[in-house]
Amino acid sequence: MNLASPHLDAAFAALADPTRRAIVARLALGEATVMELAQPFDMSQPAISKHLKVLENAGLISRGRDAQRRPCRLEPQVLADASGWLDHYRDVWERNFRRLDALLEEMKGEAKKKSTPRRSPKKD
Amino acid sequence: MRNTGTLKVTTPSDREIKMVRVFDAPRSMVFDAFTKCELLKRWFGPHGFSLSVCEGQFRPGGWWRFVVRGPDGSEMGMRGAIREWSAPERLVHVETFDDYPGEALVTTTFVEERGKTTVTITLLYESKEIRDAVVQSGMEHGAAESYDRLNEYLADASPTVAKA
Numbered sequence: 001m002n003l004a005s006p007h008l009d010a011a012f013a014a015l016a017d018p019t020r021r022a023i024v025a026r027l028a029l030g031e032a033t034v035m036e037l038a039q040p041f042d043m044s045q046p047a048i049s050k051h052l053k054v055l056e057n058a059g060l061i062s063r064g065r066d067a068q069r070r071p072c073r074l075e076p077q078v079l080a081d082a083s084g085w086l087d088h089y090r091d092v093w094e095r096n097f098r099r100l101d102a103l104l105e106e107m108k109g110e111a112k113k114k115s116t117p118r119r120s121p122k123k124d
Numbered sequence: 125m126r127n128t129g130t131l132k133v134t135t136p137s138d139r140e141i142k143m144v145r146v147f148d149a150p151r152s153m154v155f156d157a158f159t160k161c162e163l164l165k166r167w168f169g170p171h172g173f174s175l176s177v178c179e180g181q182f183r184p185g186g187w188w189r190f191v192v193r194g195p196d197g198s199e200m201g202m203r204g205a206i207r208e209w210s211a212p213e214r215l216v217h218v219e220t221f222d223d224y225p226g227e228a229l230v231t232t233t234f235v236e237e238r239g240k241t242t243v244t245i246t247l248l249y250e251s252k253e254i255r256d257a258v259v260q261s262g263m264e265h266g267a268a269e270s271y272d273r274l275n276e277y278l279a280d281a282s283p284t285v286a287k288a
Binding site: 086089090093094096097099100101102103104105107108111 | 130131133135141143145147148149153154156157163166167168169259
């Protein structure tokens with residue numbers, strides 16, 4: 001992953017627009033045609049097409065060859081780079097491991113409790 | 125507080141992901157936490173998912189099966205075929221997901237030094253494409269979270285980017 005690549009600049013610029021982010025979020029669920037995309041946004045098809053062009057130029061989406069439908073789909077790699085998948089992956093696991101830290105502390109406490117009375121039975 | 129924490133994640137090759145993390149506990153305890161269901165259920169689960177099913181035979185030649193359930197009720201199943209089991213030092217298993225293609229050879233090592241345990245997990249995928257697809261699928265489950273982060277980034281980004 002190269003955070004300085006011009007490709008990523010284009011991706012971030014494209015994603016700076018809330019409509020285009022919403023389009024990307026919709027396409028994360030599966031491919032869709034311009035008509036399907038235009039509906040929920042209450043926008044004309046040409047307006048949506050303009051947004052799609054920006055996303056396509058940024059490499060975030062690609063469009064099918066079927067001349068009639070030209071379905072849009074997400075290009076996951078660029079988006080993954082854009083959101084820093086390695087950082088994200090790290091965050092997810094670090095959150096897991098913090099829970100594990102807490103569990104291990106608890107386990108150490110319990111191990112101590114169990115071993116203490118045996119080692120010094122007079123304390124009880 | 126202690127000399128542990130801070131996970132390191134690297135990609136030693138196109139097909140791998142490697143994680144290194146130090147835990148402030150003896151190795152046998154950490155090994156148990158990685159291999160016993162009642163303990164796994166206490167900590168394992170990405171993206172707010174929790175381990176709803178954990179079963180298997182944790183021994184040489186054994187297997188395990190996990191189902192993780194998300195806050196929205198969605199479930200994701202995964203399974204492992206245990207290839208190597210050297211408690212409490214080293215584990216090798218082949219991991220597959222119910223809903224995603226491809227498999228990963230996962231090697232986990234536990235090294236203890238002065239009461240602290242360094243865990244190294246290496247995931248080796250069949251190809252870069254599969255590695256990226258699996259990571260990507262995992263990210264889709266946390267899509268809302270990703271977009272929030274992206275939004276934060278964009279909010280902080282330079283005015284030239286914001287205007288574009």
